Amino acid sequence: MSLCDFVFSADMIVPNRAQTLDALINQVGLIVPPPDSHKYFPNAGWDITFAPVNSERARAPTTIEIMAAANLLPSARREPGQRSVSMTVAEAQAFRRWRTHATVIVTSELDAIVERVRRSGRRHWFQAPPAHPGFPRIWLGVGDHHDSSYDPSADCGLRLEFIPRGASKFSVVDVDTSPDMPRPGQTGIRRIAFRDFLVPDLSAALRDLEQTFGWESSHDVREEPSRGYSFVEMSGNYPQGAQLRLIQPVDPASRAGQDAKAGNPSPYTIVCSVYDLDATENDLKTRNTPYVRLPAGRHEPETLSVLSPDLGAPFAFIARAI
Numbered sequence: 001m002s003l004c005d006f007v008f009s010a011d012m013i014v015p016n017r018a019q020t021l022d023a024l025i026n027q028v029g030l031i032v033p034p035p036d037s038h039k040y041f042p043n044a045g046w047d048i049t050f051a052p053v054n055s056e057r058a059r060a061p062t063t064i065e066i067m068a069a070a071n072l073l074p075s076a077r078r079e080p081g082q083r084s085v086s087m088t089v090a091e092a093q094a095f096r097r098w099r100t101h102a103t104v105i106v107t108s109e110l111d112a113i114v115e116r117v118r119r120s121g122r123r124h125w126f127q128a129p130p131a132h133p134g135f136p137r138i139w140l141g142v143g144d145h146h147d148s149s150y151d152p153s154a155d156c157g158l159r160l161e162f163i164p165r166g167a168s169k170f171s172v173v174d175v176d177t178s179p180d181m182p183r184p185g186q187t188g189i190r191r192i193a194f195r196d197f198l199v200p201d202l203s204a205a206l207r208d209l210e211q212t213f214g215w216e217s218s219h220d221v222r223e224e225p226s227r228g229y230s231f232v233e234m235s236g237n238y239p240q241g242a243q244l245r246l247i248q249p250v251d252p253a254s255r256a257g258q259d260a261k262a263g264n265p266s267p268y269t270i271v272c273s274v275y276d277l278d279a280t281e282n283d284l285k286t287r288n289t290p291y292v293r294l295p296a297g298r299h300e301p302e303t304l305s306v307l308s309p310d311l312g313a314p315f316a317f318i319a320r321a322i
Helices: 017-028 084-090 112-118 202-213 257-263 277-286
Strands: 007-014 038-041 044-053 063-069 103-107 123-129 137-140 158-163 190-198 220-222 229-233 243-249 266-274 292-296 305-306 315-319
Touching: 007 017, 007 229, 007 266, 017 044, 038 123, 084 277, 112 123, 112 137, 112 158, 112 202, 112 277, 123 243, 137 292, 202 229, 202 292, 243 257, 257 277, 277 292, 277 315
Parallel strands: 007 063, 103 158, 190 243, 266 315
Antiparallel strands: 038 044, 044 063, 123 137, 137 158, 190 266, 220 229, 229 243, 292 305, 305 315
16 A cells, blocks of 8 residues: 555646636636635635546546635735745745645555654644644645745655645545546546656655655656656555656656756646547647647557646646546
8 A cells, every 4th residue: 555545636836826727627628616616815825726627526536726826915914025825835936837836645644654754854844733723734845834945855846745535625535446437539537647746866756755755656667768758656545546756857858858957856747537539639629729649658658748838737638547
């Protein structure tokens, strides 16, 4: 068993949450999220939509988290030059092409993870009731109150956050593990398969994650020359949810190599599984959404890589039944 059940969300920090949500609905067919998917955190400055990708939530437990940062605190309550938590998190990643709040891992082993982190001496912030209402969680790389001095050496620059399953109202408690049935000709996103993250040294990241958290990859390092990178999938207990995938660019001219120049480590791609790749391609054409169809590589399946700059992060679509 893995310490990771699944990745809770594939998040992105964007200039305008509503505009990005509209683009995802109109350009790639994201379902319209229910009204209670929107959440405002005025004391932190976050404007968020937790957008499900499929109405069958138990079979698609990972959401798209669209986040906009703002200084929502009234100026009368701010010290001179003080920024909201959201602004400090966003601005600290100005060097990246794509910005993230956290890589949130749903786990059934939170107590064990907290103990390992404490023994490691890594910079962290453990939140728990009653001091912090809600549910327990641990953030890596930050101190109390989520201050802006993030230490990437604590978690390989991944901005990890661990939460218990079912803790958040947007988190699935019970995952539906029944087999998928083929749905030829159907459009729409089946689920999020991977959240890809660029790292400068894959071997070093794997050693660090195993030593600190006891988290291992689900396979050996795979080289994918056609895409210009090597990668591993970090183990998860439920393939219906997304896995964290770590990618090391090996070709500076590849998209991974170009993105790494703008900031490495950094988020890379949100990879979604669809019901039918051909039907999805026709749907993208109908929506006038720019994309490129990549042939299957040594390990990677045939992929539709969306080229729209309006989605807040790069998206890719694959056909992957479970």
